[in-house]
Amino acid sequence: MSTTLELDDDGEGVQKGLLTLVLSLVDIIDEALEKEAVRRMESGELTDEEIERLGAQLKQLSAEIERLKQQEGVDESVDEFRGQLDTLVADAITDLSTSTERHE
Amino acid sequence: MSSEPTDPSQPTVTDGRYLYCIVDASDAKVSQLSVTGLDDATVSLTTYDDIAVVSHATDQLYDTDDIAQLRRWLVAHQAVIDEVGSTFGTPLPFQFDVILEGGDEAVIQWVEANEQRIRTALNEFRGAWEYRVHLKWDRSDVESVVREEDDRLQEISQQRAETGEGTQFLLDTQYEERLTEVLEMKKASLRDRLTDAIDDTARRVTSHTAVPSLKELDGIDDDTEWVARVAVLADKSDETELGAHLDDIAVHPGVEIEFTGPWPPYSFAPDFAEDT
Numbered sequence: 001m002s003t004t005l006e007l008d009d010d011g012e013g014v015q016k017g018l019l020t021l022v023l024s025l026v027d028i029i030d031e032a033l034e035k036e037a038v039r040r041m042e043s044g045e046l047t048d049e050e051i052e053r054l055g056a057q058l059k060q061l062s063a064e065i066e067r068l069k070q071q072e073g074v075d076e077s078v079d080e081f082r083g084q085l086d087t088l089v090a091d092a093i094t095d096l097s098t099s100t101e102r103h104e
Numbered sequence: 105m106s107s108e109p110t111d112p113s114q115p116t117v118t119d120g121r122y123l124y125c126i127v128d129a130s131d132a133k134v135s136q137l138s139v140t141g142l143d144d145a146t147v148s149l150t151t152y153d154d155i156a157v158v159s160h161a162t163d164q165l166y167d168t169d170d171i172a173q174l175r176r177w178l179v180a181h182q183a184v185i186d187e188v189g190s191t192f193g194t195p196l197p198f199q200f201d202v203i204l205e206g207g208d209e210a211v212i213q214w215v216e217a218n219e220q221r222i223r224t225a226l227n228e229f230r231g232a233w234e235y236r237v238h239l240k241w242d243r244s245d246v247e248s249v250v251r252e253e254d255d256r257l258q259e260i261s262q263q264r265a266e267t268g269e270g271t272q273f274l275l276d277t278q279y280e281e282r283l284t285e286v287l288e289m290k291k292a293s294l295r296d297r298l299t300d301a302i303d304d305t306a307r308r309v310t311s312h313t314a315v316p317s318l319k320e321l322d323g324i325d326d327d328t329e330w331v332a333r334v335a336v337l338a339d340k341s342d343e344t345e346l347g348a349h350l351d352d353i354a355v356h357p358g359v360e361i362e363f364t365g366p367w368p369p370y371s372f373a374p375d376f377a378e379d380t
Contacts, residue, residue: 056273
Protein backbone atom coordinates (compact mmCIF):
# COMPACT_ATOMS: atom_id res chain seq x y z
CA MET A 1 0.00 0.00 0.00
CA SER A 2 1.36 3.39 -0.91
CA THR A 3 0.14 6.95 -0.63
CA THR A 4 0.16 9.30 -3.59
CA LEU A 5 -0.33 13.01 -4.06
CA GLU A 6 -0.05 15.03 -7.27
CA LEU A 7 3.06 17.14 -6.59
CA ASP A 8 4.93 16.78 -9.87
CA ASP A 9 2.29 18.07 -12.27
CA ASP A 10 1.86 21.59 -13.69
CA GLY A 11 1.36 24.57 -11.34
CA GLU A 12 -2.33 23.85 -10.60
CA GLY A 13 -1.70 20.19 -9.83
CA VAL A 14 1.10 21.06 -7.43
CA GLN A 15 -1.05 23.64 -5.70
CA LYS A 16 -3.94 21.20 -5.24
CA GLY A 17 -1.61 18.46 -4.05
CA LEU A 18 0.01 20.77 -1.56
CA LEU A 19 -3.37 21.97 -0.28
CA THR A 20 -4.52 18.39 0.12
CA LEU A 21 -1.40 17.60 2.11
CA VAL A 22 -1.69 20.68 4.35
CA LEU A 23 -5.42 20.27 4.99
CA SER A 24 -4.97 16.55 5.68
CA LEU A 25 -2.38 17.39 8.33
CA VAL A 26 -4.62 20.10 9.81
CA ASP A 27 -7.49 17.57 9.83
CA ILE A 28 -5.35 15.07 11.72
CA ILE A 29 -4.26 17.69 14.25
CA ASP A 30 -7.87 18.81 14.70
CA GLU A 31 -8.92 15.22 15.38
CA ALA A 32 -6.12 14.82 17.93
CA LEU A 33 -7.19 18.07 19.65
CA GLU A 34 -10.78 16.83 19.88
CA LYS A 35 -9.65 13.53 21.41
CA GLU A 36 -7.52 15.39 23.96
CA ALA A 37 -10.44 17.71 24.80
CA VAL A 38 -12.72 14.70 25.41
CA ARG A 39 -10.04 13.12 27.61
CA ARG A 40 -9.82 16.32 29.70
CA MET A 41 -13.60 16.57 29.91
CA GLU A 42 -13.79 12.97 31.15
CA SER A 43 -11.00 13.51 33.69
CA GLY A 44 -12.96 16.24 35.47
CA GLU A 45 -10.11 18.76 35.11
CA LEU A 46 -12.36 21.31 33.42
CA THR A 47 -15.32 23.33 34.67
CA ASP A 48 -18.58 23.30 32.70
CA GLU A 49 -17.77 26.75 31.32
CA GLU A 50 -14.32 25.66 30.17
CA ILE A 51 -15.80 22.59 28.48
CA GLU A 52 -18.37 24.73 26.69
CA ARG A 53 -15.72 27.22 25.56
CA LEU A 54 -13.27 24.53 24.40
CA GLY A 55 -16.03 22.67 22.56
CA ALA A 56 -17.23 25.85 20.85
CA GLN A 57 -13.68 26.69 19.68
CA LEU A 58 -13.09 23.19 18.33
CA LYS A 59 -16.47 23.19 16.60
CA GLN A 60 -15.56 26.47 14.92
CA LEU A 61 -12.15 25.13 13.90
CA SER A 62 -13.70 21.97 12.47
CA ALA A 63 -16.27 23.98 10.49
CA GLU A 64 -13.55 26.27 9.14
CA ILE A 65 -11.44 23.30 7.98
CA GLU A 66 -14.47 21.82 6.20
CA ARG A 67 -15.22 25.21 4.59
CA LEU A 68 -11.63 25.51 3.34
CA LYS A 69 -11.65 21.99 1.91
CA GLN A 70 -14.87 22.71 0.00
CA GLN A 71 -13.71 26.14 -1.14
CA GLU A 72 -10.47 24.73 -2.54
CA GLY A 73 -12.23 21.68 -4.01
CA VAL A 74 -10.00 19.21 -2.16
CA ASP A 75 -12.53 17.65 0.24
CA GLU A 76 -12.59 14.37 -1.71
CA SER A 77 -8.82 14.21 -2.19
CA VAL A 78 -8.28 14.87 1.55
CA ASP A 79 -10.66 11.99 2.41
CA GLU A 80 -8.87 9.76 -0.10
CA PHE A 81 -5.40 10.68 1.17
CA ARG A 82 -6.46 10.16 4.79
CA GLY A 83 -7.94 6.79 3.86
CA GLN A 84 -4.59 5.82 2.30
CA LEU A 85 -2.74 6.99 5.41
CA ASP A 86 -5.09 5.01 7.67
CA THR A 87 -4.44 1.85 5.65
CA LEU A 88 -0.71 2.53 5.72
CA VAL A 89 -0.72 2.94 9.50
CA ALA A 90 -2.95 -0.12 10.00
CA ASP A 91 -0.59 -2.21 7.82
CA ALA A 92 2.43 -0.91 9.74
CA ILE A 93 0.81 -1.84 13.06
CA THR A 94 -0.04 -5.32 11.75
CA ASP A 95 3.54 -5.78 10.49
CA LEU A 96 4.93 -4.57 13.81
CA SER A 97 2.73 -6.85 15.90
CA THR A 98 3.51 -9.81 13.61
CA SER A 99 7.26 -9.23 13.89
CA THR A 100 6.94 -8.73 17.67
CA GLU A 101 5.06 -12.04 18.00
CA ARG A 102 7.75 -13.74 15.88
CA HIS A 103 10.49 -12.50 18.22
CA GLU A 104 8.70 -13.55 21.40
CA MET B 105 9.01 -25.15 -13.04
CA SER B 106 8.54 -21.89 -14.80
CA SER B 107 6.48 -18.79 -14.24
CA GLU B 108 8.13 -16.16 -16.42
CA PRO B 109 5.71 -13.79 -18.20
CA THR B 110 5.55 -14.38 -21.93
CA ASP B 111 3.50 -13.99 -25.09
CA PRO B 112 0.93 -16.82 -24.81
CA SER B 113 0.75 -17.20 -28.61
CA GLN B 114 4.39 -18.34 -28.72
CA PRO B 115 5.42 -21.81 -27.57
CA THR B 116 7.69 -21.28 -24.61
CA VAL B 117 7.78 -24.65 -22.91
CA THR B 118 9.26 -27.89 -24.17
CA ASP B 119 7.01 -30.88 -23.60
CA GLY B 120 5.44 -29.15 -20.60
CA ARG B 121 3.03 -30.60 -18.07
CA TYR B 122 0.63 -28.17 -16.44
CA LEU B 123 0.11 -29.55 -12.93
CA TYR B 124 -3.24 -29.51 -11.10
CA CYS B 125 -2.83 -31.71 -8.05
CA ILE B 126 -1.46 -34.87 -6.49
CA VAL B 127 -3.68 -37.68 -5.24
CA ASP B 128 -3.43 -41.07 -3.60
CA ALA B 129 -4.52 -43.45 -6.37
CA SER B 130 -4.24 -46.68 -4.36
CA ASP B 131 -8.02 -47.15 -3.96
CA ALA B 132 -9.10 -45.58 -7.23
CA LYS B 133 -10.65 -47.69 -9.94
CA VAL B 134 -10.41 -45.06 -12.67
CA SER B 135 -7.49 -44.06 -14.82
CA GLN B 136 -9.35 -41.49 -16.94
CA LEU B 137 -10.98 -38.26 -15.89
CA SER B 138 -14.21 -36.89 -17.35
CA VAL B 139 -13.31 -33.24 -16.74
CA THR B 140 -11.31 -31.09 -19.15
CA GLY B 141 -8.65 -28.62 -18.11
CA LEU B 142 -7.64 -25.08 -19.09
CA ASP B 143 -8.87 -24.25 -22.63
CA ASP B 144 -10.52 -27.72 -22.71
CA ALA B 145 -7.17 -29.48 -22.51
CA THR B 146 -7.23 -33.25 -21.99
CA VAL B 147 -6.33 -34.02 -18.40
CA SER B 148 -4.41 -37.17 -17.58
CA LEU B 149 -2.90 -39.04 -14.66
CA THR B 150 0.78 -39.79 -14.35
CA THR B 151 1.38 -42.41 -11.69
CA TYR B 152 4.35 -43.41 -9.61
CA ASP B 153 3.39 -46.39 -7.44
CA ASP B 154 0.15 -45.25 -5.84
CA ILE B 155 0.87 -41.53 -6.22
CA ALA B 156 -0.89 -39.85 -9.15
CA VAL B 157 -0.16 -36.41 -10.55
CA VAL B 158 -2.97 -34.79 -12.54
CA SER B 159 -1.79 -32.68 -15.48
CA HIS B 160 -2.25 -31.73 -19.10
CA ALA B 161 0.33 -31.42 -21.85
CA THR B 162 1.22 -27.86 -22.80
CA ASP B 163 3.76 -25.84 -24.74
CA GLN B 164 2.72 -22.50 -23.27
CA LEU B 165 2.62 -20.60 -20.03
CA TYR B 166 -0.72 -19.26 -18.80
CA ASP B 167 0.08 -15.61 -18.40
CA THR B 168 -2.31 -12.86 -19.44
CA ASP B 169 -3.41 -9.32 -18.68
CA ASP B 170 -6.99 -10.22 -19.62
CA ILE B 171 -8.79 -10.61 -16.29
CA ALA B 172 -11.77 -12.46 -17.82
CA GLN B 173 -9.40 -14.99 -19.41
CA LEU B 174 -7.48 -15.38 -16.16
CA ARG B 175 -10.73 -15.97 -14.29
CA ARG B 176 -11.78 -18.67 -16.82
CA TRP B 177 -8.43 -20.42 -16.37
CA LEU B 178 -8.66 -20.26 -12.59
CA VAL B 179 -12.19 -21.68 -12.63
CA ALA B 180 -11.06 -24.49 -14.95
CA HIS B 181 -8.04 -25.15 -12.69
CA GLN B 182 -10.32 -25.47 -9.66
CA ALA B 183 -12.90 -27.55 -11.55
CA VAL B 184 -10.26 -30.17 -12.34
CA ILE B 185 -9.09 -30.32 -8.73
CA ASP B 186 -12.70 -30.58 -7.49
CA GLU B 187 -13.48 -33.42 -9.90
CA VAL B 188 -10.29 -35.25 -8.98
CA GLY B 189 -11.12 -34.76 -5.28
CA SER B 190 -14.57 -36.30 -5.67
CA THR B 191 -13.07 -39.34 -7.39
CA PHE B 192 -9.86 -39.94 -5.46
CA GLY B 193 -10.38 -38.23 -2.11
CA THR B 194 -8.54 -35.20 -0.76
CA PRO B 195 -6.16 -33.82 -3.43
CA LEU B 196 -2.99 -31.86 -2.74
CA PRO B 197 -3.49 -28.87 -5.04
CA PHE B 198 -0.85 -27.00 -7.02
CA GLN B 199 -1.15 -23.26 -7.44
CA PHE B 200 -2.27 -21.89 -10.79
CA ASP B 201 0.29 -22.00 -13.63
CA VAL B 202 2.82 -24.49 -12.30
CA ILE B 203 4.44 -26.21 -15.26
CA LEU B 204 7.10 -28.88 -15.39
CA GLU B 205 9.15 -29.34 -18.55
CA GLY B 206 10.24 -32.74 -19.89
CA GLY B 207 6.98 -34.69 -20.25
CA ASP B 208 5.69 -37.53 -18.04
CA GLU B 209 9.27 -38.63 -17.42
CA ALA B 210 10.01 -35.35 -15.66
CA VAL B 211 6.81 -35.65 -13.61
CA ILE B 212 7.80 -39.10 -12.42
CA GLN B 213 11.32 -37.94 -11.59
CA TRP B 214 9.91 -35.03 -9.62
CA VAL B 215 7.58 -37.33 -7.63
CA GLU B 216 10.46 -39.70 -6.97
CA ALA B 217 12.60 -36.86 -5.66
CA ASN B 218 9.79 -35.59 -3.39
CA GLU B 219 8.23 -38.95 -2.53
CA GLN B 220 8.61 -38.76 1.23
CA ARG B 221 7.20 -35.29 1.47
CA ILE B 222 4.26 -36.17 -0.78
CA ARG B 223 3.42 -39.35 1.17
CA THR B 224 3.54 -37.47 4.47
CA ALA B 225 1.16 -34.82 3.12
CA LEU B 226 -1.22 -37.39 1.58
CA ASN B 227 -1.41 -39.19 4.93
CA GLU B 228 -1.87 -35.98 6.85
CA PHE B 229 -4.70 -34.68 4.66
CA ARG B 230 -6.51 -37.98 4.00
CA GLY B 231 -10.24 -37.42 4.70
CA ALA B 232 -9.70 -33.76 5.58
CA TRP B 233 -11.22 -30.87 3.64
CA GLU B 234 -11.06 -27.15 3.83
CA TYR B 235 -14.09 -25.14 4.92
CA ARG B 236 -14.21 -21.38 4.72
CA VAL B 237 -16.01 -19.36 7.34
CA HIS B 238 -16.60 -15.69 6.59
CA LEU B 239 -18.17 -13.79 9.46
CA LYS B 240 -19.49 -10.39 8.47
CA TRP B 241 -21.99 -7.90 9.77
CA ASP B 242 -24.17 -5.08 8.59
CA ARG B 243 -22.65 -2.17 10.46
CA SER B 244 -25.83 -0.08 10.57
CA ASP B 245 -27.90 -2.99 11.97
CA VAL B 246 -25.32 -3.73 14.68
CA GLU B 247 -24.96 -0.03 15.45
CA SER B 248 -28.71 0.29 16.02
CA VAL B 249 -28.58 -2.51 18.58
CA VAL B 250 -25.52 -1.04 20.30
CA ARG B 251 -27.07 2.44 20.50
CA GLU B 252 -30.09 0.89 22.25
CA GLU B 253 -28.21 -1.47 24.53
CA ASP B 254 -25.14 0.44 25.72
CA ASP B 255 -25.73 2.35 28.97
CA ARG B 256 -22.81 4.73 28.40
CA LEU B 257 -24.10 5.77 24.97
CA GLN B 258 -27.56 6.36 26.45
CA GLU B 259 -25.98 8.46 29.20
CA ILE B 260 -24.05 10.63 26.71
CA SER B 261 -27.21 11.16 24.64
CA GLN B 262 -29.07 12.28 27.74
CA GLN B 263 -26.26 14.66 28.77
CA ARG B 264 -26.23 16.10 25.27
CA ALA B 265 -29.85 17.17 25.52
CA GLU B 266 -29.09 19.32 28.58
CA THR B 267 -25.98 21.23 27.42
CA GLY B 268 -24.83 24.09 25.19
CA GLU B 269 -23.54 23.81 21.61
CA GLY B 270 -19.83 23.66 22.52
CA THR B 271 -20.30 20.86 25.03
CA GLN B 272 -22.58 19.04 22.60
CA PHE B 273 -19.77 19.05 20.06
CA LEU B 274 -17.41 17.32 22.50
CA LEU B 275 -20.14 14.91 23.62
CA ASP B 276 -20.70 13.96 19.97
CA THR B 277 -17.00 13.15 19.65
CA GLN B 278 -17.16 11.19 22.89
CA TYR B 279 -20.24 9.32 21.63
CA GLU B 280 -18.52 8.32 18.39
CA GLU B 281 -15.42 7.16 20.26
CA ARG B 282 -17.54 5.04 22.60
CA LEU B 283 -19.52 3.62 19.68
CA THR B 284 -16.31 2.59 17.88
CA GLU B 285 -14.97 1.05 21.10
CA VAL B 286 -18.15 -1.00 21.72
CA LEU B 287 -18.22 -2.19 18.11
CA GLU B 288 -14.58 -3.31 18.35
CA MET B 289 -15.36 -5.18 21.59
CA LYS B 290 -18.33 -6.84 19.90
CA LYS B 291 -16.12 -7.88 16.98
CA ALA B 292 -13.53 -9.35 19.36
CA SER B 293 -16.24 -11.23 21.24
CA LEU B 294 -17.66 -12.65 17.99
CA ARG B 295 -14.17 -13.76 16.95
CA ASP B 296 -13.77 -15.54 20.32
CA ARG B 297 -17.12 -17.24 19.87
CA LEU B 298 -16.12 -18.29 16.37
CA THR B 299 -12.88 -19.81 17.70
CA ASP B 300 -14.85 -21.74 20.36
CA ALA B 301 -17.38 -22.92 17.75
CA ILE B 302 -14.77 -24.41 15.42
CA ASP B 303 -12.28 -25.66 18.02
CA ASP B 304 -14.02 -29.00 18.64
CA THR B 305 -14.15 -30.11 15.03
CA ALA B 306 -11.15 -28.39 13.40
CA ARG B 307 -7.92 -30.24 12.77
CA ARG B 308 -6.30 -26.92 11.93
CA VAL B 309 -7.43 -23.32 11.53
CA THR B 310 -5.84 -20.42 9.71
CA SER B 311 -6.95 -16.79 9.52
CA HIS B 312 -7.13 -15.09 6.17
CA THR B 313 -6.53 -11.38 5.75
CA ALA B 314 -9.40 -9.06 6.57
CA VAL B 315 -9.36 -7.73 3.00
CA PRO B 316 -11.40 -9.97 0.74
CA SER B 317 -10.71 -10.64 -2.94
CA LEU B 318 -12.25 -8.48 -5.67
CA LYS B 319 -14.72 -11.22 -6.50
CA GLU B 320 -16.03 -11.26 -2.95
CA LEU B 321 -16.36 -7.49 -2.96
CA ASP B 322 -18.71 -7.64 -5.97
CA GLY B 323 -22.19 -6.66 -4.89
CA ILE B 324 -21.27 -5.88 -1.30
CA ASP B 325 -22.84 -2.71 0.08
CA ASP B 326 -20.97 -0.08 2.11
CA ASP B 327 -22.37 -1.13 5.46
CA THR B 328 -20.99 -4.65 5.21
CA GLU B 329 -17.85 -5.24 7.25
CA TRP B 330 -15.78 -8.36 7.65
CA VAL B 331 -15.33 -9.49 11.22
CA ALA B 332 -13.31 -12.64 10.56
CA ARG B 333 -12.28 -14.81 7.63
CA VAL B 334 -10.91 -18.20 8.52
CA ALA B 335 -10.16 -21.47 6.80
CA VAL B 336 -10.82 -24.64 8.77
CA LEU B 337 -9.34 -28.05 8.03
CA ALA B 338 -11.86 -30.63 9.19
CA ASP B 339 -13.04 -34.17 8.54
CA LYS B 340 -15.99 -34.39 6.18
CA SER B 341 -17.89 -36.35 8.83
CA ASP B 342 -17.71 -33.29 11.10
CA GLU B 343 -19.15 -30.90 8.51
CA THR B 344 -22.73 -30.93 9.90
CA GLU B 345 -21.56 -30.42 13.47
CA LEU B 346 -19.31 -27.54 12.41
CA GLY B 347 -22.20 -25.89 10.54
CA ALA B 348 -24.54 -26.30 13.53
CA HIS B 349 -22.04 -24.58 15.86
CA LEU B 350 -21.78 -21.68 13.42
CA ASP B 351 -25.58 -21.28 13.30
CA ASP B 352 -25.46 -20.33 16.99
CA ILE B 353 -23.32 -17.27 16.15
CA ALA B 354 -25.40 -16.18 13.17
CA VAL B 355 -28.43 -15.51 15.40
CA HIS B 356 -26.98 -12.14 16.47
CA PRO B 357 -28.83 -9.27 14.74
CA GLY B 358 -27.01 -8.03 11.65
CA VAL B 359 -24.46 -10.87 11.78
CA GLU B 360 -24.11 -13.19 8.82
CA ILE B 361 -21.96 -16.27 8.37
CA GLU B 362 -20.92 -17.74 5.03
CA PHE B 363 -19.90 -21.35 5.41
CA THR B 364 -18.55 -22.93 2.23
CA GLY B 365 -16.82 -26.18 1.39
CA PRO B 366 -15.67 -28.82 1.20
CA TRP B 367 -12.71 -27.42 -0.75
CA PRO B 368 -9.35 -29.03 -1.41
CA PRO B 369 -7.00 -27.93 1.39
CA TYR B 370 -5.70 -24.87 -0.49
CA SER B 371 -4.81 -22.98 2.71
CA PHE B 372 -3.11 -25.91 4.45
CA ALA B 373 -1.43 -28.19 1.93
CA PRO B 374 2.32 -27.69 1.37
CA ASP B 375 3.30 -25.54 -1.60
CA PHE B 376 5.06 -28.12 -3.74
CA ALA B 377 5.84 -25.56 -6.43
CA GLU B 378 7.84 -23.46 -3.96
CA ASP B 379 11.03 -25.53 -3.88
CA THR B 380 11.05 -27.34 -7.20
